[in-house]
Amino acid sequence: LKKKLRSCSASSSSWGQYIPMRVSSRSNKVTRAATVLSLEHSLLDSYFGNVRTISYFCILYATGWILLILTVMPAVGISLIFLVSVSLLFIAIGNGSIRACITSLGAQQFKLPEQATRLAEYFSLYYFVYYFGILLSKIVPPLVRAKSQCFGKTDCYPAVFGMLGLSFAISWSIFNLGKFYYKAEKLAEENILIKLCGCIKHALVVKWRNENQNEQPRTYWLQYAVGKYDEDFIKDVGRVLKICKLFMPLPVYFALLAQQDSSWTFQASMMNMTVAEMITIQPDQAKAMGPILLFILIPLWQYMCTPCIRRLFGREVKPLHSVTAGGVCSALSFICAGVLQEYINSQPYRSVNIAWQIPQFLLLMLGELLLSIPGLKFAFTQAPASMKSVVTAAWFINNAFGNLIVVILTQLNMFVSQSNEYFFYAVIMFISIIVFAMLAYDYVLQETGYLFTNNTNDNMLIRTQHLAQKYEEPNTSAASTSSRRTSV
Numbered sequence: 337l338k339k340k341l342r343s344c345s346a347s348s349s350s351w352g353q354y355i356p357m358r359v360s361s362r363s364n365k366v367t368r369a370a371t372v373l374s375l376e377h378s379l380l381d382s383y384f385g386n387v388r389t390i391s392y393f394c395i396l397y398a399t400g401w402i403l404l405i406l407t408v409m410p411a412v413g414i415s416l417i418f419l420v421s422v423s424l425l426f427i428a429i430g431n432g433s434i435r436a437c438i439t440s441l442g443a444q445q446f447k448l449p450e451q452a453t454r455l456a457e458y459f460s461l462y463y464f465v466y467y468f469g470i471l472l473s474k475i476v477p478p479l480v481r482a483k484s485q486c487f488g489k490t491d492c493y494p495a496v497f498g499m500l501g502l503s504f505a506i507s508w509s510i511f512n513l514g515k516f517y518y519k520a521e522k523l524a525e526e527n528i529l530i531k532l533c534g535c536i537k538h539a540l541v542v543k544w545r546n547e548n549q550n551e552q553p554r555t556y557w558l559q560y561a562v563g564k565y566d567e568d569f570i571k572d573v574g575r576v577l578k579i580c581k582l583f584m585p586l587p588v589y590f591a592l593l594a595q596q597d598s599s600w601t602f603q604a605s606m607m608n609m610t611v612a613e614m615i616t617i618q619p620d621q622a623k624a625m626g627p628i629l630l631f632i633l634i635p636l637w638q639y640m641c642t643p644c645i646r647r648l649f650g651r652e653v654k655p656l657h658s659v660t661a662g663g664v665c666s667a668l669s670f671i672c673a674g675v676l677q678e679y680i681n682s683q684p685y686r687s688v689n690i691a692w693q694i695p696q697f698l699l700l701m702l703g704e705l706l707l708s709i710p711g712l713k714f715a716f717t718q719a720p721a722s723m724k725s726v727v728t729a730a731w732f733i734n735n736a737f738g739n740l741i742v743v744i745l746t747q748l749n750m751f752v753s754q755s756n757e758y759f760f761y762a763v764i765m766f767i768s769i770i771v772f773a774m775l776a777y778d779y780v781l782q783e784t785g786y787l788f789t790n791n792t793n794d795n796m797l798i799r800t801q802h803l804a805q806k807y808e809e810p811n812t813s814a815a816s817t818s819s820r821r822t823s824v
């Protein structure tokens with residue numbers, strides 16, 4: 337990149353053509369992979385709360401955008417490598433903090449169990465708005481770039497970044513106007529994430545010491561932390577670890593989801609891009625099918641399918657069942673992509689119509705509907721009250737690890753045929769979702785009643801009965817385990 341930048345610096349025309357393209361592609365990868373930085377918001381929201389954490393990191397995010405605008409300005413007098421690196425770092429940190437905080441802040445505005453149905457609608461609408469933004473990002477910036485001129489060039493990238501920065505400033509202002517209406521947050525005296533890590537570390541150290549001294553082992557390894565930490569907190573830590581264990585196979589799904597912007601776009605470039613024999617689109621516009629299909633699927637599922645299931649069976653689809661079904665749909669989408677790639681290879685170049693990509697996009701978006709939305713809801717509702725932001729951040733880290741899987745497999749360059757790569761992703765997705773189903777088999781949903789019934793009186797009765805039960809440790813009897821599996 338340095339060599340290319342030096343060769344481009346002498347020519348203003350090549351500068352304007354090369355830099356924005358590199359900035360766009362790298363900023364997309366960095367900000368998506370840097371979702372792992374969502375954990376750092378857990379270090380701050382305990383002290384500042386979600387509202388102030390979002391406000392503070394919006395400033396950092398906006399600073400990153402301002403610096404990014406400077407990268408496409410001619411002769412700014414600053415090292416371009418340094419400017420790009422700093423701007424992307426600020427954007428990545430701001431994105432990682434805001435994304436995890438905003439979902440937990442919105443979910444905390446609902447009173448459970450009375451508003452459990454509304455909470456489910458919130459997560460669906462959150463993803464609806466999220467993908468609406470993605471769709472706009474695929475349509476509006478290219479139009480602004482193509483229809484504006486600046487610095488003697490026909491393509492104006494400063495206008496694109498400036499327009500996006502302005503829209504972010506407007507949304508930030510709207511958020512600040514409403515912050516006085518949000519529920520008051522109870523701030524912790526000490527950071528929950530640090531306390532959680534300290535509890536795990538203390539339990540492991542004491543357990544190791546006791547094993548060396550041949551002392552009587554305890555039934556559950558976290559019990560070694562009793563004494564320094566209270567029992568209720570230790571139980572909450574145990575719940576968080578059980579939830580995070582369920583998340584372990586899911587990064588593969590996010591690796592599949594990332595293919596829309598890479599290999600599926602490359603596949604579209606080998607196809608006939610004429611739609612209905614009238615409109616010709618570009619290959620990078622074909623990926624807009626995903627958000628469009630999701631706009632159709634979310635209302636259908638939320639306002640037609642879910643009420644029908646509730647009336648027929650008296651309850652909603654359980655979240656772990658839904659996540660499993662979503663993983664299967666995602667794997668099937670890559671089987672469709674592999675079959676389509678084989679067909680493309682057997683036909684003349686650009687003779688296969690782009691409409692043949694619709695089945696794989698439909699299956700992938702159905703997987704997004706069944707996996708991501710219930711998964712995010714599951715992460716929030718199952719987490720202890722004091723650790724909801726931590727668990728929500730852990731959910732978003734799956735996205736970062738998924739992008740890392742794509743980077744590793746791409747660098748290894750194991751596949752001669754693109755179709756074989758699609759089939760490989762389908763196989764590892766099937767394996768991952770089988771592992772997830774096995775882990776979910778023994779998981780006991782917390783406060784199950786208010787998640788699956790629409791009757792407020794039943795919700796309160798079931799919740800009261802649940803709270804009256806004693807906390808069950810992992811060393812329960814076989815009969816108890818069997819009954820819990822039946823409930824799941």
